[in-house]
Amino acid sequence: EPEVTQTPSHQVTQMGQEVILRCVPISNHLYFYWYRQILGQKVEFLVSFYNNEISEKSEIFDDQFSVERPDGSNFTLKIRSTKLEDSAMYFCASTYTGTVQETQYFGPGTRLLVL
Amino acid sequence: GQQVMQIPQYQHVQEGEDFTTYCNSSTTLSNIQWYKQRPGGHPVFLIQLVKSGEVKKQKRLTFQFGEAKKNSSLHITATQTTDVGTYFCASLMNYGGSQGNLIFGKGTKLSVKP
Numbered sequence: 001e002p003e004v005t006q007t008p009s010h011q012v013t014q015m016g017q018e019v020i021l022r023c024v025p026i027s028n029h030l031y032f033y034w035y036r037q038i039l040g041q042k043v044e045f046l047v048s049f050y051n052n053e054i055s056e057k058s059e060i061f062d063d064q065f066s067v068e069r070p071d072g073s074n075f076t077l078k079i080r081s082t083k084l085e086d087s088a089m090y091f092c093a094s095t096y097t098g099t100v101q102e103t104q105y106f107g108p109g110t111r112l113l114v115l
Numbered sequence: 116g117q118q119v120m121q122i123p124q125y126q127h128v129q130e131g132e133d134f135t136t137y138c139n140s141s142t143t144l145s146n147i148q149w150y151k152q153r154p155g156g157h158p159v160f161l162i163q164l165v166k167s168g169e170v171k172k173q174k175r176l177t178f179q180f181g182e183a184k185k186n187s188s189l190h191i192t193a194t195q196t197t198d199v200g201t202y203f204c205a206s207l208m209n210y211g212g213s214q215g216n217l218i219f220g221k222g223t224k225l226s227v228k229p
Contacts, residue, residue: 033216033217035217041221042203042219042220042221042222043158043203043205043217043219044219045208045216045217045218045219048216056216058216089157091157091158093217103148103160103163104160104217105160106157106158106159106160107157108156108157109157
């Protein structure tokens with residue numbers, strides 16, 4: 001069964017450094033999402049992406065965040081100057097049509113730790 | 116903004132006992148999805164409910180969507196140790212367009228004592 005993959009599985013960085021989290025969505029999917037989950041808390045929506053542009057973003061997704069689809073397979077989340085509070089699990093998800101009726105498939109996540 | 120409230124936050128049961136988690140919203144939901152997240156894992160889609168009053172079953176799991184589409188429940192009959200994890204409800208938020216971004220409840224963490 002096709003699945004969403006994410007790399008790296010774990011990332012440790014110093015505060016102020018830039019990190020890039022990578023995702024490979026399911027190959028025929030067109031809508032891509034990033035969510036984050038701070039340890040012990042609920043999953044929170046960050047951003048959705050379609051047709052090479054951001055469709056929606058939450059208030060969490062401020063100017064330090066950016067997303068990109070650099071090629072036909074990867075979908076990346078860049079955090080420009082990491083803060084301690086960015087430590088979380090980051091999940092990528094994808095869907096084919098992006099409609100309200102459709103399941104979102106989640107990747108295994110990248111655990112980011114900012115020191 | 117739209118919120119989904121979920122209770123209880125934690126539930127400890129003896130193996131074989133039943134378990135129920137509830138989701139509520141102050142606004143009408145377009146649909147409700149349920150996810151299970153094992154410790155250290157990622158959310159895995161369980162089911163989606165769309166219609167008012169809908170009930171769906173998956174083996175020992177029963178999912179309900181309220182008549183007013185403002186609440187939902189997940190009931191597990193005769194829990195097993197493999198049921199351990201956090202169960203999240205989630206609803207799709209959209210701004211009038213077709214695309215939905217998930218809003219998650221805080222989850223109910225289920226532990227099962229053998």
